[in-house]
Amino acid sequence: MSKALLVKLAKISLPYIISISLAFGVAGFILYFGGYDVVSGYQTILTASFWNFNSFFLTLTKFSTILLMSLAFLVPYISRKFNIGVEGQYLMGALGATLVGLVVSAPAGVHVIISILAGIVFGSLWASVPAFLMSRYRVNEVISTIMMNFIARYSVIVFAMSLWRDVASGHPMTIPISATATLPLLNPSPPLSSAILFSITTIAILYFTITFTVFGYELRATGTNPRAAEVFGVNTKLLMPLSLVVGGSLAGLGGALDVTGYYYRLIDGMQSNYPSLGILIALLSKGKITFVLPVAFFISVIDVGTNALQRIQRVPIELVLILEGLLLVFILVSESLRWWRK
């Protein structure tokens, strides 16, 4: 009995194990080709997050951001919409939070909440442009959200170089936001921001919404078969753009949390490669919200590991994107091959 179960489990997990090994195999080849020490490279990538509290908290911080970014892609993806504009929405969320953090003055607890809310609003407004263009003018959301990314990137630079520019820095960034607009730390040193609590709460709320509410059900129905959903009275014309806006608010929240909890200012390029990582995480999770949590954590570990590897051996940071991209390709291939055999 248990043996049969074990065999079944092995059969299910085998393609994933093969995919992970293949992706790491290619990464190892890249390391070898670049003249790096392959074995210690692997070791660093997989274990750097757990060397000390500092790097573990760093992993959690990145995990918190990446998690929100992949959710920002995942929610529209459930209704079959491709929100590649995660980056722009994140940046605008960061910009909104920074703006409130700089301009408004309010007591400590209130200020940070308004800042975060401003980030959510900015993110969803930024996503509502492509959502509007999609529902009114049938503009493909892949292209429009990408365009919004570029516009956001330049807007951040313009904003960061304007009134609140930090003149001490050569890189475009604003001066720090007021202390009242910052999130409290869970651990003072090494620092761990309470931002991660927001991320975890968000994913819990989302899981509940998608699984148990009418909105979630209709969203899933729209994604599975839009025609059928429409016939059964689901307002797909509203749900699809709405899911993009929800995605935008999630990415905006991510940006706002990074400003109020980590950077304390707006910095050009603060999005790093996280938008791409987040999108691939959502695709790796096949649109399943429960899968996002472990996958996002795994990718955060690899990202921190690759960063450490970059410092130690000067390995290009692109390795993490390639590793994740290949992982996705191999998993897609192995799954469709399995489907073939059936």
Place this chain on the structure above:
Amino acid sequence: MSTASLDLTAIIVSYVRTVLIYLVPYLLTSLGVVISGRSGIYNISAEGVMLLGASVTFLSTYFSSGNIMAGILYAVFVGVLVGLAFGFLTISLKLNQFVVGTTFFVLCTGFANLLYKLLIGVTLTPPYIETLRPLTIPVLSDVPYVGDALFKHNLFVYLSFILVATSYYMLYKTYVGLNFRAVGENPKAADTLGINVTLYRYVGTIIGTILMSVSGSYLVLSTTGLYTETIVLGRGWISVGIAIFGRWHPLWALVGSALFAGVESLVYLIQSLQSVLGLRVPPESLLTLPFIATLIVLALVYKRAELPQAIGRPYDREAPEEYT
């Protein structure tokens, strides 16, 4: 008075010249997207493939001591490889084309920067390669103004115009082109008529990625001779927009490319004239213009936007009914 008008002519001539220079990458990439799309494959990874083409061209030219031909050939080779992989996943394995496209965008971008960093590393002054020399057309280039604007360009500029004409002719005036479009419109009917859907789609995909990759080569070879991570800067994505705007038609792709090259050149023109005109606009705000233009243009054409009917949908001979 006379000096002012002289300046204006010079500005117009140099503007038209710049438009033609910046038209090529849009044109090559959007042609790639169009041709691939006509066979039914929606390839949104253009931006990444362009960057990979640029990186490979730079590296192979640099390490073959300035052999531009080697650079282009390697870009073609990479285009074939990417096309084969893309085709295998989307045609043979029938995976979602947007998922594969997004993944390939990330992967190609990653590989492009990785290759450069591994082979060149981080340097204080970036290495550069010789750029393409202009090819003056004998008689025509002597025509005042027009000669300077139109007939003193590098080979790529002329070739890309020939390419538009060729692909238009091939797609719309030949039997092969008819088959090709049939595969993108109604693969089932095409299959019934004995057309090899898989083969046509592979060919379309590979031609597409070759064009995207070579478009990346052009970016490196045309003006700066440098490779940077921001060398493509959204041109790939805009080109996908041009393909949609141009209703997946080569001639309309030319119109769209001219439009966007016009906008981009305008940005550079305004930037260069800023001190003269006394404008004080942050340069980054001007750089958003092409992207805003894309959004506006795509919103404007929605009424007559058409897609090849089967684009984005894998063809499965055994699927009982086409569902939409």
